[in-house]
Amino acid sequence: MPTVSSEELAAAAGVNSAKLRKDFSYLxxxxxxxxxxxxxxxxxxxxxxxxxxxxxxVVIVGIGNLGAALANYGGFASRGFRVAALIDADPAMAGKPVAGMPVQHTDDLESIxxxxxxxxxxxxxxxxxxQQVCDRLVAAGVTSILNFAPTVLSVPDxxxxxxxxxxxxxxxxxxxxQRKAGEEAAGEPGTVLQAPKETGKGPDGDVPAVMPA
Amino acid sequence: MPTVSSEELAAAAGVNSAKLRKDFSYLxxxxxxxxxxxxxxxxxxxxxxxxxxxxxxVVIVGIGNLGAALANYGGFASRGFRVAALIDADPAMAGKPVAGMPVQHTDDLESIxxxxxxxxxxxxxxxxxxQQVCDRLVAAGVTSILNFAPTVLSVPDxxxxxxxxxxxxxxxxxxxxQRKAGEEAAGEPGTVLQAPKETGKGPDGDVPAVMPA
DNA sequence: CCATCTTTGTGCACGCGTTCACAAAGACAT
DNA sequence: ATGTCTTTGTGAACGCGTGCACAAAGATGG
Incomplete structure (x- = not known):
């Protein structure tokens, strides 16, 4: 019976072995x-x-370049996702095959x-x-939405x-x-203020919490 | 002179006003x-x-559906990004216009x-x-890479x-x-164990730290 | 010029997650 | 069986970020 110790897994993942064991214990x-x-x-x-x-x-709505890229993305199937339908508002797209699957028109969204x-x-x-697509999806019974459009969607609780x-x-x-470039020229007053400390915990470690939308 | 208080901003962003002031103070x-x-x-x-x-x-290498979607993405310009070149290995793509810009061949990657x-x-x-593209980018002087390919890239320090x-x-x-669906049927022994607590701090709050790659 | 009022900037305490450290559990050898 | 050795599961301590609470700063009005 092949086994792994928490120590081996932790080393491979680059995390603490105790944390790993504690996480597993929750399961x-x-x-x-x-x-x-x-x-x-x-x-x-x-x-x-x-x-x-x-x-x-899952359904993908909006079969432009991005929608087509998602439809062709191989990683979905192995993660338990099945693309049930591709939907687009353009009548010219309807019936055209994308990723071996005919595009369907938005009119049929609810029934699909x-x-x-x-x-x-x-x-x-x-x-x-x-937003309009989102509303229709929600009304039709969808309860989780992945949004690639550059808009903040409002949805019910x-x-x-x-x-x-x-x-x-x-x-x-x-x-x-920018930080890399500024390092050799650090310390000038009033230009780039240092964050209080470098945590080094992860790639997001020193990114400010507040970013403009 | 139009002004905002930390209180107003915090309410709008849904965060604590003290945290916001402290963040600003670092700048x-x-x-x-x-x-x-x-x-x-x-x-x-x-x-x-x-x-x-x-x-x-920035350069975009690989002008398939995803690359084309990125090239057409409007959000880049407003964030200070300029697509300097689109590069693809397919000779048939070379010269073809994508997002108003001719695709260039991988051969010219270094000079670009x-x-x-x-x-x-x-x-x-x-x-x-x-990985091969990554190596060439790095050798040519690129020091930051955004990777959409489903591979873990190895790069020098x-x-x-x-x-x-x-x-x-x-x-x-x-x-x-899955959690939503399991809620009404919770408590069955040995099926779905609850995480210790629901923090509710953010959308990632209760996602386990360890996920398979 | 002084009083009052608003809002910033920050020391301090609290709480949560991470890590340490070890007892309990089980495998394995003798 | 008994002892030893490995590794888990977890109580307890530590450290860090978040939020509270207030003094300092400056605007504004009398």
Missing amino acids: GSYGTRGVGYDVEYLVYQISRELGLTQDWP IEENGVSIGVIATPAGAA GVDVRKVDLSIELQILAFHE | GSYGTRGVGYDVEYLVYQISRELGLTQDWP IEENGVSIGVIATPAGAA GVDVRKVDLSIELQILAFHE
Whole structure:
């Protein structure tokens, strides 16, 4: 029976072994003292807890470049996601195959959601259409939305929204890049003030909490 | 002179006003007691600190659906980013206009980086090509990389890499979705163990630290 | 010029998460 | 069986960030 110790896993992941054990303990006691964790069993338990063992049908609304990229993205299937439908408002897109699947028109959004039991929707439309699409998705029964449009969506309680801003990551890189460049010329008064300390805990460690939208 | 108080800003952002004032104080003392912060001056100071006032030339390598989506993304310009070049390995792509800009061939990667003084690169290639592209970018002088390919890149010290996994966000939504569904049927032994407490601090608050790559 | 009122900037205390350290548990050898 | 050795699971301590509370600063009015 192949096993791993918390020490090995911690070293591989670059975290503290005690933290790892404590995290695992919240899922139950799946380890064997003196031996470690049964790899296969552990993987299954974590997968189950994260929802990887379930099949999540999702719809992607807005089949532009980004929507098409998402539809073609291979990582979804292995994570338990199944693209149930691609939806676009452009009648010219309807029926066209994208990622081996015909694009459907927005008119059929509600019936598609219902028939496939979709609870997760992905919005990759232009900013102007996002809120309207969001409202229709929610009305049709979607309770989780992944929003790639550069808009803040308002949704009723009980609906989760996650906003992905492709430029925020670049922003963070640029912030660090600026820090690198400023290091050799540090100390000039009134130009770049140092943050109180460098935690070094993670890539986000020294990014200010407040960023403009 | 239009001003805002830390109280107003905190209410708008949904954070504590003391935290906000303390954060601002790390950038310097830009407020006026009894009045608040001069909006225009504050915006400028924060923009400068975040690097928004600088012009960051970036190259996008891999002009598939995702690369094209990024090239067309409007949010970059307003954040101080300028797409200096689009690069692809496919000779058939060379010269084709994407987002009003001709795609250039990978052969010219090094000269493009050098001529434009690019220090930030975006990788949107297939997984198989990512590391090789990364190596060439780094060798050419790029010190920050935004990686959309589903690979972990290895880079020398001093180079920053941020990995964007489009499915991880879906993963998080699915995790919460599962929790929602499990709530009415909670308490069954051995199925879904509760995390010790619900912090409610943010959308990532109750996501386990360890997730499979 | 003094009094009052508003809001900043920050010392300090609290609370939470991380880490340490160790007892308990189980494997394995004798 | 008994002892030894490894590794888990977790109580307790530590450290850091968040929020409270207030003194200092400056505006504003009389």
